[in-house]
Amino acid sequence: MFVDQIKVHARAGKGGDGSVHFHRGKYRPKGGPDGGDGGRGGDVILKVDPSTDSLRNFFFNAKLHAKDGQGGMGEQRTGKSGEHGIFRVPPGLVISRIIEGFDPETGEPTEEFEPVADLTEVGLEYVLCKGGRGGKGNQHFKSPTNQTPMEATAGEDGEEGRFHFELRSIADAGLVGFPNAGKSTLLTKLSHAKPKVANYPFTTLQPHVGVVEFTDTRRATVADIPGLIEGAHANVGLGHDFLRHIMRCRVLLFVVDTAGSEARDPINDIETLRTEIKLYSSELAKRPWCILANKMDLPESEENLARLKERFKRIKIFPISANEGDGMEKLMGYLDKTIAQDIE
Known part of the structure; x- marks a missing residue:
């Protein structure tokens, strides 16, 4: 089956949350804050591969998702970054972002295509959606007036969207x-x-x-x-x-x-x-x-x-x-x- 255009949903990984943690040791029963940062979310990456000549794989799985980052840990340990989602695409792929809306007269849903990229270079790796940054652990919020901060930030959401893939053959x-x-x-x-x-x-x-x-x-x-x-x-x-x-x-x-x-x-x-x-x-x-x-x-x-x-x-x-x-x-x-x- 040959597929040369398709709509997909892409979502990059969410950044891991920062950690609220305090050092506890044999000789430091009430140590300071040492909550680590969350790991970064994985990116959704499209790799231009000349051995691929169709969008057939996306017909069976139109969800392009990457992994979330790991949360931060004690002892100032940063969480592991989420694994990138790498998807192989053929040369000549035209990518458009799908902008959803409504027709003011009929109230029917509408879709507009906003050009994003034209992938013609073999071997190119294009980041379609960037992963979210990891949150900060409570080690960053210590101050002279706040020695035991209970504050940490949540990881950012990764970029997300619907896209239209259109294949245009490359030939002289x-x-x-x-x-x-x-x-x-x-x-x-x-x-x-x-x-x-x-x-x-x-x-x-x-x-x-x-x-x-x-x-x-x-x-x-x-x-x-x-x-x-x-x-x-x-x-x-x-x-x-x-x-x-x-x-x-x-x-x-x-x-x-x-x-x-x-x-x-x-x-x-x-x-x-x-x-x-x-x-x-x-x-x-x-x-x-x-x-x-x-x-x-x-x-x-x-x-x-x-x-x-x-x-x-x-x-x-x-x-x-x-x-x-x-x-x-x-x-x-x-x-x-x-x-x-x-x-x-």
């Missing part, structure tokens, strides 16, 4: 197209990814990211986005769930069935896809893009390729056959020149 390039355009097959040819491939719509129901290696030190990541349909910008066919995963892509690769084997017109497909992208995000529509004229091994592809070149004269078009592996060299060269990055 995104494969965009209608169902059965051949995106998944193309990704297997370009990289080591192994998405499910079959000849029926919506084979891909979750994003797949493949690594394309050009040399030992140069590579790029390419995401196979589930097939879009007309109206995706308005969330038809889970459009928003799919479109969010190309928001980080630097280059958009529009994959089209050039042969029209699904009784579709490749020019109309490109125009429709471009419109959906623009309506969803004007920022995304400004990214560099090109056309991958797929299925060139099938009849009628040459005629439709000529039509594509006439209609999109200023756009790079790469004739390819993902099934046969034709045209991969020129496409790889383009990706290498455009988006390849050195491996650190």
Whole structure:
């Protein structure tokens, strides 16, 4: 099960209470105050882990809690700090705090999302909620006029809140197209990814990211986005769930069935896809893009390729056959020149 957005409740640990205690020894039956401080509450920490690619774990347990700090003890002993709650999350996680309210007209409860963080750096540890500070023991309240203070402070509550997690795939390039355009097959040819491939719509129901290696030190990541349909910008066919995963892509690769084997017109497909992208995000529509004229091994592809070149004269078009592996060299060269990055 692939989960790319979810609401969670996070609560850091409460600080331990300070201690009221007085020293009692063999030769000091009425010693002074020696109550220790409470330990600090544990933090709720999110660790960006590239081996995690879904929010599925939070679907089964949406409570992110850390341990409370231990109370202070006699002989000025500070309580043990609470254990941190460390939760692994995938790169590309967008976090928003959920602000609850009420609609003044209807009285219905409302929720607003306040952006908090965008976690893209692998290995980063982000403190979502800080643990509360421990309380002070009575040793801190001794004074010339108060030799036996009975005062100590309680530990502070840890930070707490409801949050919305939204996963946006991280990739240099995104494969965009209608169902059965051949995106998944193309990704297997370009990289080591192994998405499910079959000849029926919506084979891909979750994003797949493949690594394309050009040399030992140069590579790029390419995401196979589930097939879009007309109206995706308005969330038809889970459009928003799919479109969010190309928001980080630097280059958009529009994959089209050039042969029209699904009784579709490749020019109309490109125009429709471009419109959906623009309506969803004007920022995304400004990214560099090109056309991958797929299925060139099938009849009628040459005629439709000529039509594509006439209609999109200023756009790079790469004739390819993902099934046969034709045209991969020129496409790889383009990706290498455009988006390849050195491996650190």
